[in-house]
Amino acid sequence: MARIAAESLVERLAEWGVDTVFGMPGDGINGIMEGLRRHRDRVRFVLVHHEEAAAFMATGYAKATGRIGVCLATSGPGGIHLLNGLYDAKLDHVPVLAITGMQETSVLGTGYQQEVHLDRLYEDVAEYNMMITNPAQLPSLVDLAIRTAYARRGVAHLTLPNDLQVAEAGMAPYRTVAPARLPETAPVYLRPSGLPRQEDVEWAAEVLNNARRPAMLVGQGALHAREEVLAVAEALGAPVAKTLPGKAVIPDDSPYTTGGIGLLGTRPSEELMDEADVLFMVGTNFPYSKFLPEQARVVQFEADPTRAGARIATDVPVVCDAKEGLRALLPLLNARDRTAHLRKYQEMMDKWRADMDALENPDRDPIAPQYVVSIVDELATDDAILTCDSGTIATWAARHWTIRGERRFYLSGTLATMAPGLPYAIAMQHAYPGRQVIAYVGDGGFTMLMGEFLTAVQQRLPVKVIINNNNSLGQILWEQMVLGYPEHGVRFPEPEADFSAWARSCGGFGAKVTKSEDVAMAIGQALAHDGPALVDVDVNPNEPPMPAKVSYEQAKNFAQAFLKGQPHKAAIATTLFKDRIQRLGE
Template structure:
C-alpha cells in the first residue's frame, strides 16, 4: 500500500508526541481519516458529536497536559463549527492545532458545494494559517505549525484539500525548487529562557521591599509555580488574590489566600485591591481593570511570559518578561523577609469571616435547593486530587466560592472567552488525559443543553466522569446582568416543559438521577461519584438565588432597586431568597 500525504501528516504529529486527535469525520477529510487509520497504533482518534466540542477538548487537553491539543473537522460547516472552541484556546493562550479539509484544488474558486475558504475565516484566530497545496510541504509545515502554537501560545491551522490528502506522499507536481525536508529525527520545541534579566529582578526587589502593604495577584500562568508563589508571599507578608483561571495556584485554605477578584471574587480580595500600596502580578493579564487598583495609586511589579502583555493593564514600575516559576525563584533571594505581619493578619481575619459567611449558605434546610448547597456537597464528597471543570454563568460564581482547592485539586473553565458549553467537553478531555483522576463537570442547564450529545461520547468511551447539572431552568447570569443594568428580566427563563437531563444519561446506559428535594442532594452526589462509569445528577436549584458580588457597589445596588421598581416579574421570590441568605448568615 503506497504512502499518502495524510499519512505523513499524522506520522509527524505522532513524532511531536501527539497521542489524541478529537474530531468528526466528513467527506472533506476522508483522506486524513485514512491517514489516522493507518497510524492508529500511534494516535487515538476520539469521535465526537459536534466539532465545537472537538475544539473545546483540544483546548482542555492543552490545559491539562501542557502539550499541544489537536482537533479535526471537515471542510465548510465542519471547520466553521470549530471556531468557538478555537477562540477559547486563543484567548486563554493554549497551544492547539486545528486540521481541516477543503475541496479539490481543481474546483476552488468555482462556488463548489461547501466551498468555504477556511484559511480566510481563521485569519483572526490562528497564529499560523496555511492551505497545503503540495504534498512536498509535509512534514515541514507540520513542524512550523506546532512550533508556532507552542511559541505564541495559540492556535495553528493546517487546511488540506481532498486531492492533496490522498496524493502520493512523495509527489511534487511543480518541482520548481527542492522542498525543505526537516530531519527524520523526533522534532523538538526549544522554549525561550524563563528567567527575567538580572537588572529587572533587582529593580523589582527594590520596589517590593519598599512597600508597606503588599499584595500578590496570581493567574493561570502561575499554576505551575505554587511553591514559589507561597515562598514569595511568606517573605513579603503578602496576601494572595487569585484570578478565576488561576484558582488552583495556591490552596484556598492557605494563610495567604484571600480568594478571587472581580464580580466572582471575595470581599477581602476586593478590599485588598483598594488597600494595598504594592502589587506583584504573576502570570496574569487580568482584563477587568475596574477591579484593579486605581492607576498610579500603587507600585506595580509584573512577571509576564509575553513581552506584549507586560505592563498592559496598569502603570507598571517594573515589567519583567519571564516564566512565573523561574522568575519568582530568582526574585526570592533578593527579598527581605517582612517581620511586621499586621497587614497579612488583617486579611487573614477578614477571610475567616468570609468563609463563615459562605459556609452559612451551604445549608440543606433551604427549599428550593440552594446552588451553594449543591456545590458544597460536591466539594465535600470529591477527592483531594479531583479535577473540576466548570461552565460559564452563575455556576462559575458558586464554583469560585465553594469549590475548595486543596491537595492536588484543579479547576478549569473558559477564562477570557467565558463561553457557554465547554464544561462537558473539558471533562471528557481531562479524563482522557488523566485516567486515574476523579473528573467532575459542574455545569448549568443552559450550557449542558448546548452540547449534551457529548455525554454519549463519554458513555461510549466508558469514561467515569461525573456531571452535576445546576438546573435553574434559566440563563441565570444574564438574568442578573439585566437587573444590574436596571431592567426587569426578559427572555431568560426557559419555562415548561421542565427539563430532566438524567433521562438522557440513562438512555446512554449511564447513571442518571433527578433531584428536587434538598434531603437527597448529598446522597445523589456521592452515589454518582462512586459509580464505575459516566454519571449525571440533574439538580433543580433555586432560580432566584442571586450571584451577588463579593462587594456590592452603590451603583449596583441602585440599579438592582430600579429593576424592582420597573416591574421585575419575580421580585417576591428574589426578595425571599435574599432574606433566606441573610438569615442563614446571621444564624450560623
Template sequence: MARIASESLIERLVEWGVDTVFGMPGDGINGIMEGLRRHRDKVRFVLVHHEEAAAFMATGYAKATGRIGVCLATSGPGGIHLLNGLYDAKLDHAPVLAITGMQETAVLGTGYQQEVHLDRVFEDVAEYNMMVTNPEQLPAVVDLAVRTAYARRGVAHLTIPNDVQVAEAGEAPFAHVGPVRAPQSTAAYLRPPGVPRQEHLEAAAEVLNAAERPALLVGAGALHAREEVLAVAAALGAPVVKTLPGKAVVPDDSPYTTGGIGLLGTRPSEELMDDADALLMVGTNYPYTKYLPRPEKVRVVQIEADPARAGARMPTDVPMVGDARDALRALLPLLHPREDVSHLRTYQKKTADWRSDMEALENPERDPIAPQYVVSVLDDLAAGDAIMTCDSGTIATWAARHWTIRDGREFYLSGNLASMAPGLPYAIAMQHAHPGRQVIAYVGDGGFAMLMAEFLTAARHGLPVKVVINNNNSLGQILWEQMVLGFPEHGVRFPDPEPDYSAWAVSCGGFGAKVTKPGDVAGAIGAALAHDGPALVDVAVNPNEPPMPGKVTYEQAKKFAQAFLKGQPHRAAIATTLFKDRIDKFGD
C-alpha cells in the same frame, strides 16, 4: 498500498507526542481519516457529536496537560463549527492545532459545494494558518504549526485539500523553475529562557521590599509555581489574590490567600486591591481593569511570559519577561523577609469572616435547594486530586466560592472568552488525559443543553466523567445582569416543565439521578461519584438565588431596586431568597 500524504501528517504529529485527535469525519477529510486508520495503534481518534465540542476538548486537553491539543473537522460547516472552541484556546493561551479539509485544488474558486476558504476564515483566530497545496510541504508545515502554537500559546491551523490528502506522500507534482527542496525540520520545541534579566529582578525587589502593604495577583501562568508563589508571599508577608483561571495556583485554605478577584471574587480581595501599595502580578494578564488598584495608588511589578503583554493592563514600574516559576525562584533571594506581618494578619481575619459567610449559605435545610449547598456537597465528597470543569454563568460564581482547592485539585473554565458549554467537553478530554483521576463537570442547564450529546461520547468511549447540573431552568447570569442594569428580566427563563436530564444519561447507558429535595443531594452525588462509568446528577436549584458580587456598589443596588419597581415578575421569590441569605449569613 502507497503511503499517502495524510500518513505523513499523522506520523509527524506522533513525533511531536500527539496521541489523541478529537473530531468528526466528513467527506472533506476522508483522506486524513484513512491516515488515522493506518496509524490507529499510535493515535486515538475520539469521535464527537459536534465539532465545537472537539475544539473545546482539544483546548481542555492542552490546558490540563500543557501538551498540544488537536482537533479535526471537515471542510465548510465542519471547520466553521470549530471556531468557538478555538477562540477559547486563543483567549486563554492554550496550544491547539486545528486540522480541516478543503475541496480539491482543481475546483477551488469555482463556487463548489461547501467551498469555504477556511484559511481566510481562521485568519483572526490562528497564529499559524496555512493551506497545504503540495504533499511535499508535509511534514515541515506540521513542525511550524506545532512549534508556533507552543511558542505563541495559541491556535495553529492547517487546511488540506482532498486531493492533497490522498496524494503519494512526499510527492512534488509540479515542475519547479529552479532547484527547490522542502525544508528539513526537527520535531522539537525549545522553551525560551525563563529567568528575567538581573537588573529587572533587582528593580522588582527594590519596589517590593519598600512596600508596606504588598499583594500578589496570580493567574493561570503560575499554575506550575505553587511553592514559589507561597514562598514569595511568606517573605513579603503579602496576601495572594487569584484570578478564576488561576484558582488552583495556591490552596484555598492557605493562610496567604484572600481568594478570587472580580465579579466572582471575594470581598477581602476587592478590599485588598483598594488597599495595597505594591502589586506583584504573576502569570496573569487580568482583563477586568476596574477591579485592579487605581494606578496612582500602587506600584506594580509584573512577571509575564509574553513580551507583548508585559505592562499591558496598567502602568507597571517593573515589567519582567520570564516563566513564573523561574522568575520567582530568582526573585526570592533578593527579597527581605518581613518582620511586621500585621498587613497579612488583617486580611487573614477578613478572609476568615468571608469564608464563614459563605459556609452559612451552604445551608442543607433551604428549599428550594441552594446552589451553594450543591457545590459544598461536591467539595466534601470529591477526591483530593479531583479535577472540576465549569461552564460560564452563575455556576462559575458558586464554583469560585464553594469549590475548595486543596492537595492536587484542579479547576478549569473558559476564562477570557467566558463561553457557555465547555464544561462537559473539557471533562471528557481531561478524563482521557488522566484516566486514573476523578473528573467532574459542574455545569448549568443552559450550557449542558448546548452540547449534551457529548455525554453519549463519554459513554461510548468508556470515560467515567461525572456531571452535576445546576438546573435553574434559566439563563441565570443574564437574568441578574439585566436586573443590575435596572431592567426587569426578559427572555431568560425557559418555559416549564423543567427538563429531566438524568433520563438522557440513563438512555446513554450511564448513571442518572434527578434531585428536587435538599435531603437527596448528598446521596445522589455520592452514588454518582462511586459509579464505575459516566454519571449525571440533575439538581433542581433555587432559580432566584442571586450571585452577589463580593462588594455591592451603590449604583448596583440602585439599579437592582429600579428593576423591582419597574415590575420584576419574580420579585417576591427573589426578595424571599435575599432575606433568607441574610439570615443564614448573619444569624437571626
C-alpha cells in the same frame, strides 16, 4: 498500499508526542481519516458528536496537560463549527492545532459545494494559518504550526485539500518549473529558558522590599509555581488574590490567600486591591482592570513580552516564566515584619469563609446551589479535576469548590463561553484516566452540547456531570437587573427538563434531585459509579450571584428593576432575605 500524504501528517503528529486527536469525520477529510486508521496504534482518534466539542476538548486537553491539543474537522461547516472552541484557546493562551479539510484543488474558486476558504476564515483566530498546496510541504509545515502554537501560546491551523490528502506522500502533484529545496526540520520545540534579566529582578526586589502593604495577584501562568508563590508571599507578608483560571495556584485554605478577584471574587480581595501600595502580578494579565488598584505601584512577571505592562500602568514589567522569576527573586527579598497587614486579611477571610459556609444550608427550599457545590466539594477526591461552564455556576464554583491537595479547576476564562464544561471533562479524563473528573454545568450550557454525554458513555469514560438546573439563563437574568431592567427572555418555559432521563437513555447513571435531603446520596452514588454519571439538581432559580461588594449604582439599578415590574420580585426578595439572615448566623 502506497503511502499517502495524510500518513505523513499523522506520523509527524506522533513524532511531536501527539497521542489524541478529537474530531468528527466528513467527506472533506476522508484521506486524513485513512491516515489515522493506518496509524491508529500511534494516534488515537476520539469521535465526538459536534465539532465545537472537538475544539473545546483540544483546548481542555492543552489546559490540563500543557501539551498541544489537536482537533480535526471536515471542510466547510465542520471547520466553521470549530471556531468557538478555538477562540477559547486563543483568549486563554493555550497551544492548539486545528486541522481541516478543503475541496479538491481543481474546483477551488468555482463555488463548489461547501467551499469555504477556512484559511481566510481563521485569519483572526490562528497564529499560524496555512493551506497545504503540495504534499512535499508535509511534515515541515506541521513542525512550523506546532512550534508557533507553543511559542505564541495560541492556535495553529492547517487545511488540506482532498486530493492532496491521498496524493503520494512527499511527491509534488505536478512538475515544478524551478524546484526549491524544502527546509529540513525536526519535531522539536526549544522552549525559552524563562529566566529574567538580573537587573529586572533587582529592580522588582527594590520596589517589593519597600512596600508597606504588598499584595500578590496570581494567575494561570503560575499554576506550576505553587511552592515559589507561597515562599514569596511568606517573605513579603503579602496576601495573595487569585484569578479564576489561577484558582489552583495555591490552596484555598492557605493562610496567605484572599481568594478570587473580580465579579466572582471575595470581599477581602477587593479590599486588598483598594489598600495595597504595591501589587505584584505573577502569571496573569487579568483583563478586568476596574478591579485592579488605581494608585499602587505595580510589578509584573509575565511570560509574553507583548503582554507585560499592557493591562495596567506597570512600574517594573519583567519578562520571565513565573517559576523561574520567583526563584530568582526570593534571595533578594528582605524579610520584614508585615504581620499586621497579613493578619488583617486572614481575619477578613475567616469571616468570608464563615459567610460562605452559612449559604451552604441544606434546609433551604428550593435547593440552594451553594449547598450542591459544597456536597461535591466534600465528596470529591483530593486530586479531583473540576470543569465548569460560564454563568452563575462559575460563581458557585469559585466560592464553594475548595482547592486542596492536587485538585484542579478549569473553565473558559477570557472568552467566558457557555458549553465547554462537559467537553473539557471528557478530554481531561482521556489525559488522566486515573483521576476523578467532574463537570459542573448549568442547564443552559449542558443543552448546547449534551450529545457529548453519549460520547462519554460510548468511550466508557467515568466522567461525572452535576447540573445546576435553574431552568434559566441565570447570569443574564441578574445582569439585566443590575442594569435596572426587569428580566426578559431569560427563563425557559415550565416544566424543567429532566436530564437524568437523557443520561439513562444513553446508558449512563442518571439521578434527578428536587429535595435537599437527596443531594448528598445522589452525588455520592454518581461519584461511586464506575462509568459516566449525571445528577440533575433543581436549584433555586432566584438565588442571586451577588458580587463581593455591591456598589451604589448596582443597588440603585437593582431596586429600579423591582419598581419597573420584576415578575419574580417576591421570590427574589425572599431569597435575598434568607441569605442575609444565614450570613448573620441563623
